[in-house]
Amino acid sequence: VGTLSIVGVGPGAEAQITAAARAALESADVIVGYSLYLDLVRAWLPDANFRPSPIGDEAARARDALLLAAEHERVALVGSGDAGVYGLAGLAYELRAAMVWTGRPPPEIEVVPGITAALAAAALLGAPLGHDFAVISLSDLLTPWEVIVRRLRAAAGADFVLALYNPTSTRRGHRFQEALAILRAVRAPETPVGVVANAYREGQRVTVTELASLEAGMVDMLTIVLVGNSQTRVLDGKMVTPRGYGIPLSPNPLPHEGGGGFECAR
Amino acid sequence: VGTLSIVGVGPGAEAQITAAARAALESADVIVGYSLYLDLVRAWLPDANFRPSPIGDEAARARDALLLAAEHERVALVGSGDAGVYGLAGLAYELRAAMVWTGRPPPEIEVVPGITAALAAAALLGAPLGHDFAVISLSDLLTPWEVIVRRLRAAAGADFVLALYNPTSTRRGHRFQEALAILRAVRAPETPVGVVANAYREGQRVTVTELASLEAGMVDMLTIVLVGNSQTRVLDGKMVTPRGYGIPLSPNPLPHEGGGGFECAR
Numbered sequence: 001v002g003t004l005s006i007v008g009v010g011p012g013a014e015a016q017i018t019a020a021a022r023a024a025l026e027s028a029d030v031i032v033g034y035s036l037y038l039d040l041v042r043a044w045l046p047d048a049n050f051r052p053s054p055i056g057d058e059a060a061r062a063r064d065a066l067l068l069a070a071e072h073e074r075v076a077l078v079g080s081g082d083a084g085v086y087g088l089a090g091l092a093y094e095l096r097a098a099m100v101w102t103g104r105p106p107p108e109i110e111v112v113p114g115i116t117a118a119l120a121a122a123a124l125l126g127a128p129l130g131h132d133f134a135v136i137s138l139s140d141l142l143t144p145w146e147v148i149v150r151r152l153r154a155a156a157g158a159d160f161v162l163a164l165y166n167p168t169s170t171r172r173g174h175r176f177q178e179a180l181a182i183l184r185a186v187r188a189p190e191t192p193v194g195v196v197a198n199a200y201r202e203g204q205r206v207t208v209t210e211l212a213s214l215e216a217g218m219v220d221m222l223t224i225v226l227v228g229n230s231q232t233r234v235l236d237g238k239m240v241t242p243r244g245y246g247i248p249l250s251p252n253p254l255p256h257e258g259g260g261g262f263e264c265a266r
Numbered sequence: 267v268g269t270l271s272i273v274g275v276g277p278g279a280e281a282q283i284t285a286a287a288r289a290a291l292e293s294a295d296v297i298v299g300y301s302l303y304l305d306l307v308r309a310w311l312p313d314a315n316f317r318p319s320p321i322g323d324e325a326a327r328a329r330d331a332l333l334l335a336a337e338h339e340r341v342a343l344v345g346s347g348d349a350g351v352y353g354l355a356g357l358a359y360e361l362r363a364a365m366v367w368t369g370r371p372p373p374e375i376e377v378v379p380g381i382t383a384a385l386a387a388a389a390l391l392g393a394p395l396g397h398d399f400a401v402i403s404l405s406d407l408l409t410p411w412e413v414i415v416r417r418l419r420a421a422a423g424a425d426f427v428l429a430l431y432n433p434t435s436t437r438r439g440h441r442f443q444e445a446l447a448i449l450r451a452v453r454a455p456e457t458p459v460g461v462v463a464n465a466y467r468e469g470q471r472v473t474v475t476e477l478a479s480l481e482a483g484m485v486d487m488l489t490i491v492l493v494g495n496s497q498t499r500v501l502d503g504k505m506v507t508p509r510g511y512g513i514p515l516s517p518n519p520l521p522h523e524g525g526g527g528f529e530c531a532r
Contacts, residue, residue, distance in 0.1 A: 016288065018381065020281035073513070083396075084388045090396035090506045097501040101516070109504075112390040114267045114286065115382050122350045123377040129348075132417055134400040134426060142510035143397070147337035151398055154424035158417045235363040238375075242406035251466060 001094065001105045004069035004077045006085040006092055008114020009037065013200035021112045025076050032065040032172040033078030041078060062092045066099065067108035082198035082220045084138055086165060118163035119195035121224045124206045128194055130227045133161035136177055140172065148262025152179055156186040161241055162227040176216045183227060187211055192228040193241045195219060208239050268295075269369045270335035271342045272358055274349035274380020275303065279466035280310045282386065287378045291342050295333060299344030307344060328358045332365065334372035343525040348382035352403055352431060384429035385491045387462035390472045391505025394460055394492045399427035404445055406438065418445055422452040427507055428493040433485040444471045453477055458494040460505045462487060473507050 005024040019085035025031060031038065032244070035052035042050060051068070052063045062077065071073040079087045089111045096106050122129045122162055131210055134155035140148060155162055183191075190214035197205040197220070207218065211227065232241040239240040271290040276282035291297060292359045299306065299310055301318035308316060317334070319327045328343065333453040335341040345353040362372050388395045400421035406414060421428055428449070434442040449457075455478035463486070473484065477493065485491055498507040 002503075010284065015286035016284050016379070018276065018282050018284050019288070020279075023281065055489050059505075081291055084385070084393045085395050087393070089389075090393035090508055093501050093504050093506045094390055094508060111393065113282070113385040113389040115379050115381070116385060119348050119350070119379040121380060122348075123355075123379040126359055127350045127353075127356035129351050129376065129401075130353070132400070132402045132414075133351075134398070134421065135395075136398045148398075151424045151426060154420040155314070155400065155426075158420035159413070160417060160421075163270070209435060235359050238359050240359045242360060243352055 001107055002069040002072045003074055003110060004065055004092060005074065005110050005112055006083040006087070006089045007076050007078050007112045008081055008087065008116070009041065009078055010081060010115035011117065011120040011200040012037075012040045012080060014063060016115050018112070018114065019053055021114055022114050024074075025078070028074045028076035029072040029136045030068050031076045032061060032068065034061070037078050037080055040254040046142070052123055058088055058091055059095065062088050062095050063099070064105070066092060066096055066124075067166070068109060070104055072103070076106075078112075078119075081116045081120075084111055084113070085116045117165060117199065117213050118223045118226070120199040121163075121194065121226055124199055124204070125226060126152075126195035126235070126240050128228060128232060128239040128241050129161055129163070130241040130243050131161060131229060131231065135165065138168065138172075139164040139166040140175065145175065148217055149182065152182045156183050159229045161229045161232065164225040164227070166221065167223055167225045168216060169221050177221060180214060180216075184211060187217060187227065188230070190240045191230075192232045192234050194226040195223055196226075197223045199224070208237060210236055231237060267371055267373055268335040268338045268409070269287060269340055269374040269376060270331055270358060270505055271340065271376050271378055272349040272353070272355045273378045274345050274347055274351075274382070275307065275467040276347060276351065276381035276464060277383065277386040278303075278306045278346060282381050282466050283310075284378070284380065284455065290378050291341075291344070291414070292341045294339040294342035296334050297344060298327060298334065298459060299326070302343050321357055324354055324357055325361065328354050328361050329365070332358060332362055332404055336367070337442065341373075346383075346415045347379075347386075348380045348509045350377055351382045351401070373451070375472065376479060382482055387429075387460065387490045387492055390461035390462055390465055390470070391492060392506050394458070394494060394498060394505040394507050395427055395429070396504060396507040396509050397427060397495060397497065399429055400429070401429045401431065403431040404434065404438075404441055406441060409440040411441065413481060415444070418448045419452075422449050425495045427523055428491075430493070432487065433489055433491050435487050442485060446482075452475060453493065457496075458498045458500050458505045459515040460492040461489055462492075463489045465490070468530050470525040
C-alpha cells in the first residue's frame with residue numbers, strides 16, 4: 001500500500017519550499033495537482049511525472065490522488081501555501097474514510113506543512129503577526145455568510161490582527177464592502193492594513209495603507225489582506241504589531257554606543 | 267551597510283526549514299540567536315560563525331544583531347517557527363526605529379518566513395486548521411490576562427478553531443485552568459483537541475483527545491494545543507476540520523471502482 005503526501009509548496013517560489021516538501025515531490029511516482037501549481041513545480045523538477053487537473057472539483061482531485069496512492073508507492077498531492085489551511089488535506093482524510101476500499105487497504109496519508117499565505121505576506125509587510133491573530137476566509141462558497149460575519153465581528157471586537165484569505169472575487173465584490181464596514185465600525189480609521197498580491201512570485205505587490213483607505217479595487221482573488229490590531233503601527237514603511245500590550249519601548253533610548261545602558265522593555 | 271535577516275527555522279528539524287531560510291543562514295557572516303536554537307542549526311551548519319545568547323532578554327539579542335548588521339555584510343537572527351509570529355521580527359523593526367544611528371545608516375531588515383508551530387502541529391494531527399482559526403498566546407508576560415480572556419471568549423464563541431501557543435508554565439498553571447473553563451463553557455465536551463509537544467523533534471508527542479479530557483498535566487511550555495470547532499471530527503485517529511459548513515460528504519459514496527459515479531460535495 002502506498003502513501004499519499006499532501007504537500008504545501010508555500011507561496012510558489014522555489015526558495016520558499018521546505019526541504020521535506022521538496023523531498024516528497026522528488027520521491028513521488030506521480031504528482032497530482034491543479035495545473036497552475038504544477039507549472040510552478042515543473043520549473044524546479046522538470047522530469048517528474050505530473051498529473052495536472054483543472055481548477056475546481058477538489059474532491060475529484062483528492063479522490064484521484066487517493067486511488068493512485070493505492071496503486072503506487074508514493075503519490076504527492078500539491079497545494080499552494082500550507083496544504084492543511086483551507087487546503088486539500090482535510091478533504092483527503094474525509095474521502096479516505098468515506099470511500100469503500102474493497103480488496104486493498106486504504107493508502108497512508110501524510111501532510112507536509114508549508115508557508116501559508118498569511119506568513120508569506122506578513123514577512124513582506126514587516127511583522128504584522130507579532131501578536132494574536134485570526135485567519136478568516138471571506139469566501140462564502142462553502143461557508144454561510146452569517147458565520148463569516150460573526151467571526152469578523154468577534155475577531156475585530158477582541159482586537160485580533162486579521163488575515164483575510166480569498167478577500168473577494170468578481171462574483172462577490174459586495175461581500176468585501178460588507179466586511180470592510182464591519183471592521184470600520186470597530187477599528188480606528190488609521191489602523192494599518194497590508195495588502196499583498198503574488199507574494200514571492202512574479203507580479204508581487206506589497207502595499208501598506210490604512211483601514212480608511214482600503215478599497216475593494218485593491219484586492220482580488222490572488223490577494224491577502226492583513227488588518228492590524230490597536231497596537232499595530234507603521235515603522236519605516238513596515239507594518240509592525242508589537243508583542244506586548246501597554247509596554248512601550250522606552251521613548252528615549254540611549255544611543256547604541258551606550259552599550260549596556262540601552263533601555264528597552266522586554 | 268549590512269542586512270539583518272530574521273530567519274524562522276520552523277519547528278527545529280532540518281527537513282522543515284525553507285530553502286530561503288537555509289540560504290540566509292549559509293550566507294550569514296554571523297548567526298545570532300538563543301543558544302538552544304543555535305544548537306539545532308549547528309547540527310546542519312557546523313562551520314558557521316555563531317553568536318549564542320542566553321534565553322530571555324530578547325531586546326538585547328535583537329539590538330546586538332542590529333549592531334552587528336551595521337558592521338557586517340550579512341547577519342542572521344534565528345528564531346524558531348516563524349520569526350514574525352510572537353517572534354523577534356517586530357522587536358527588531360521597533361528597535362531599529364528607536365535606536366540612534368550616529369555616523370552610519372541603520373541596517374536593512376528582511377524577514378524570512380518559517381513553519382510556525384500551529385502549522386507543524388496541525389500537519390502531525392491531521393488537518394485541524396482546514397477552516398478559520400485564531401492563534402492566541404496564553405502567556406500573560408507581555409499581555410494583560412484580561413485581553414487574553416476576551417480573545418478566548420470571542421474566538422470560542424464565533425466557532426474558530428483555536429491554536430494556543432505558550433499554553434502554560436510552572437508560574438502560571440492556574441491560567442490554563444481558567445482558559446479551559448472558558449472553552450468548556452462554549453464548546454461541546456467531545457470537541458476534538460490536539461496536543462503536540464516537540465513537533466518534528468526528538469521527544470515528539472502527538473495526542474488527539476477531547477475537550478472534556480484535556481488537563482493541565484498534558485501541556486507545558488514546549489506544547490501547542492489545537493482546539494477544534496463545532497465541525498471538527500476525528501477520522502482514523504486524525505483531527506480533521508472540514509472546509510465547508512453544513513455541506514457534509516455524501517454518507518453513502520459509491521465504492522471507488524464506481525469511478526465517475528463517486529458522489530462528494532465540494
